[in-house]
Amino acid sequence: MRPPSSLKQEFLKKWITGLQRCSSSKRNMSILERTKAIKLSADVAMASARNSTTCWSRALIANASKDGSDGKHLVEQILGLESERLMMKKASTGALVCNKRIRSKKILKRSCRIPRTRKCVPQVALATSIAKRMVRKRTQVLKSLIPGGEFMNEVSLIEETLDYIISLRVQVDVMRGLAGVSELVNHN
Amino acid sequence: MNNAFPEILQCSDMTVLERQKAPLQRQQEQLQQQEKQQQSYFSELRGVFSNQTSHVQGLQGGLLSGDSLLCDMVMTPQAKPDPGLETARSELGNIDIAGMGFGQCGYVNGPSFDMNYAIYRTSSCPPAVVAAAVATEGVEAKGKESVESEKLGSAIGRESFKKRKADKLHCSKVVAEDDSKRIKACAEERESKITGPNTNKSSSSNNNNKKQTSTETSKENSKFSKVQKPDYIHVRARRGQATDRHSLAERVRREKISERMKYLQDLVPGCNKITGKAGMLDEITSYVQSLQQQVELLSMKLAAVNPKLDFNIDNLFAKQVRQNPAAVLHFSVTNYAGIVCSRQLFASCTTTFPTVGMLSEMANPPYLQFNPVQQVVSCREVEMGMGMGMEINSPDMALQRTINAPLSIPDASFLDSSCLAQFQSSAAWDVELQNLYNVGFDQEGSTTPFPSQPFTGFH
Numbered sequence: 204m205r206p207p208s209s210l211k212q213e214f215l216k217k218w219i220t221g222l223q224r225c226s227s228s229k230r231n232m233s234i235l236e237r238t239k240a241i242k243l244s245a246d247v248a249m250a251s252a253r254n255s256t257t258c259w260s261r262a263l264i265a266n267a268s269k270d271g272s273d274g275k276h277l278v279e280q281i282l283g284l285e286s287e288r289l290m291m292k293k294a295s296t297g298a299l300v301c302n303k304r305i306r307s308k309k310i311l312k313r314s315c316r317i318p319r320t321r322k323c324v325p326q327v328a329l330a331t332s333i334a335k336r337m338v339r340k341r342t343q344v345l346k347s348l349i350p351g352g353e354f355m356n357e358v359s360l361i362e363e364t365l366d367y368i369i370s371l372r373v374q375v376d377v378m379r380g381l382a383g384v385s386e387l388v389n390h391n
Numbered sequence: 392m393n394n395a396f397p398e399i400l401q402c403s404d405m406t407v408l409e410r411q412k413a414p415l416q417r418q419q420e421q422l423q424q425q426e427k428q429q430q431s432y433f434s435e436l437r438g439v440f441s442n443q444t445s446h447v448q449g450l451q452g453g454l455l456s457g458d459s460l461l462c463d464m465v466m467t468p469q470a471k472p473d474p475g476l477e478t479a480r481s482e483l484g485n486i487d488i489a490g491m492g493f494g495q496c497g498y499v500n501g502p503s504f505d506m507n508y509a510i511y512r513t514s515s516c517p518p519a520v521v522a523a524a525v526a527t528e529g530v531e532a533k534g535k536e537s538v539e540s541e542k543l544g545s546a547i548g549r550e551s552f553k554k555r556k557a558d559k560l561h562c563s564k565v566v567a568e569d570d571s572k573r574i575k576a577c578a579e580e581r582e583s584k585i586t587g588p589n590t591n592k593s594s595s596s597n598n599n600n601k602k603q604t605s606t607e608t609s610k611e612n613s614k615f616s617k618v619q620k621p622d623y624i625h626v627r628a629r630r631g632q633a634t635d636r637h638s639l640a641e642r643v644r645r646e647k648i649s650e651r652m653k654y655l656q657d658l659v660p661g662c663n664k665i666t667g668k669a670g671m672l673d674e675i676t677s678y679v680q681s682l683q684q685q686v687e688l689l690s691m692k693l694a695a696v697n698p699k700l701d702f703n704i705d706n707l708f709a710k711q712v713r714q715n716p717a718a719v720l721h722f723s724v725t726n727y728a729g730i731v732c733s734r735q736l737f738a739s740c741t742t743t744f745p746t747v748g749m750l751s752e753m754a755n756p757p758y759l760q761f762n763p764v765q766q767v768v769s770c771r772e773v774e775m776g777m778g779m780g781m782e783i784n785s786p787d788m789a790l791q792r793t794i795n796a797p798l799s800i801p802d803a804s805f806l807d808s809s810c811l812a813q814f815q816s817s818a819a820w821d822v823e824l825q826n827l828y829n830v831g832f833d834q835e836g837s838t839t840p841f842p843s844q845p846f847t848g849f850h
Contacts, residue, residue, distance in 0.1 A: 226699055234691070234694050234695060235694075237693075237694035237697075237698075238687075238690050238691045238694040240694075241690040241693050241694055242686060242687065242690040245686065245690065246686075334667075334668075334669065337669040338668050338669050338672065341669055341672035341673055341676065342672060344672075344676050345672060345675060345676050345679070348676060348679050348680065348683070349679070357644075357648055358644065358647050358648055358651065361648065361651040361652065361655060362651060364655065364675060364679070365651070365654055365655060365658060367679065368655075368658055368659070368675075368678065368679060368682065369658075371679070371682040371683065371686065372682065374686055375682060375685045375686060375689065378686065378689040378690065378693065379689055381693065382689050382692045382693050382696065385693065385696045385697055386692075386696050389696055389697075
């Protein structure tokens with residue numbers, strides 16, 4: 204169990220390194236570009252702080268490294284070259300395995316759906332089916348929110364959500380602090 | 392056969408089995424006596440058994456046509472259901488009739504008799520009146536086997552008998568104990584429930600047995616426990632619930648999911664009142680969305696503030712500290728995660744503030760089996776410290792430092808001094824700011840310490 208303060212510190216360290224790298228490029232970026240850069244570096248730093256123990260971190264880094272040169276270089280810098288390759292490998296294999304798993308699960312569900320009919324009272328069956336549909340809809344939404352969420356089953360989805368929420372909180376706290384300080388500094 | 396029995400008959404508490412082994416006349420006499428003396432334990436059970444025995448007896452009559460005694464037994468009316476409940480004896484009497492019916496078929500010669508005799512011996516101890524019942528059931532089953540069991544089985548048509556026959560014979564002792572507990576515990580239950588626990592208990596003890604209990608799904612009693620073991624998970628079937636492998640696995644999965652939803656409930660603010668899965672998921676998605684939006688906003692803010700994305704903190708502080716040390720210090724302490732307190736900051740601050748009582752940590756109660764010690768900053772104390780320049784003693788404070796004193800090496804638990812290359816991390820305080828998040832975006836106004844969402848790392 205990692206104590207929260209060290210998590211924050213680690214995140215900040217990596218983030219600042221990433222930002223430094225962004226700022227070292229001499230061109231003037233528009234505010235939107237800067238926003239994106241900041242967010243990207245923050246996300247990558249957050250994900251790398253997890254050391255690829257969680258699925259969402261791997262997925263996030265995979266997404267970042269595939270977009271363009273920006274993300275890739277950023278990831279390289281923050282993670283270091285070898286670890287980046289390791290993470291890419293893990294992410295790709297993880298995605299492949301998850302895809303296969305999902306496909307096989309769908310086939311299994313389809314085949315099993317027919318014989319396994321439950322003997323239920325019709326009203327009860329209706330209520331349960333409605334509830335199931337609601338839950339399924341919401342899990343779909345949650346899966347779309349969490350990076351790499353489409354590949355997880357329900358149990359791991361909830362675990363990943365827990366971890367992701369904590370990381371997001373850390374991110375928000377540190378960013379808010381930095382923003383406040385910079386604001387203060389720049390105004391004075 | 393008759394010679395062997397008298398010694399048995401002379402034993403004191405021989406109720407069922409002695410009748411069983413004794414010659415039929417004696418059995419009959421004793422049966423009638425017993426029925427007069429004793430009360431029934433389970434009226435319904437007796438009723439059921441009497442039904443069974445009537446079936447059996449009819450068959451017996453057909454099978455052993457020449458056995459006049461048996462026919463007499465057949466004719467013997469079953470005991471009128473006595474409303475009492477204390478002992479199991481008359482119930483055993485009823486079972487006995489059935490057993491006798493079987494026994495007659497089976498105990499012609501030595502081997503089966505020896506077997507039964509052995510069982511009788513083992514079950515003759517006093518507390519095992521019920522064990523005797525079970526033994527007789529086992530005996531019945533054995534007798535059944537030795538006869539044309541198919542006919543009997545079909546005639547009986549009771550699940551319990553079949554199930555008992557299947558595997559309970561070798562663990563009749565275990566079932567006996569279980570049954571004794573159950574029967575003693577529930578004195579007034581209906582017969583279906585009596586057989587229910589038999590089957591459920593037995594099937595739960597042998598998990599790979601696929602029984603017909605999936606048909607009994609309507610019972611609602613709770614004898615549910617789940618024991619986690621390192622290798623695999625033991626799940627005890629609830630009474631009346633299906634126990635085949637699929638539903639067990641599903642139940643385990645559902646347990647896992649609900650456990651984790653509980654964690655999420657504690658983590659996400661405002662989820663205490665919501666109980667359903669769908670509502671919880673709603674809250675969680677909205678929370679995650681709000682967090683992501685905050686990240687976006689903050690990054691935009693940072694981008695707006697810094698045109699060149701230079702985040703050199705040392706410079707930041709060095710510039711400002713001279714001008715407005717109080718504000719900077721306060722700001723950094725209240726908002727920043729305590730990592731930015733560089734040595735320069737301290738050096739500049741020591742001149743202005745003689746003493747500042749700083750950190751307060753509260754050890755929250757153990758939370759969710761995660762890190763038990765949570766650290767919460769008390770902003771009010773910080774401000775007071777700043778304003779008055781006094782050392783604050785608060786009951787909550789576990790740690791108190793003064794800036795004026797030479798910078799001591801802080802606790803290793805608070806500060807990772809090796810963390811940052813840029814930041815001289817000899818900070819005397821480390822401030823955790825979880826509670827600020829709950830306030831939203833108010834900055835320096837947030838004063839009151841309030842219980843924060845505990846900050847828990849997952850791993």
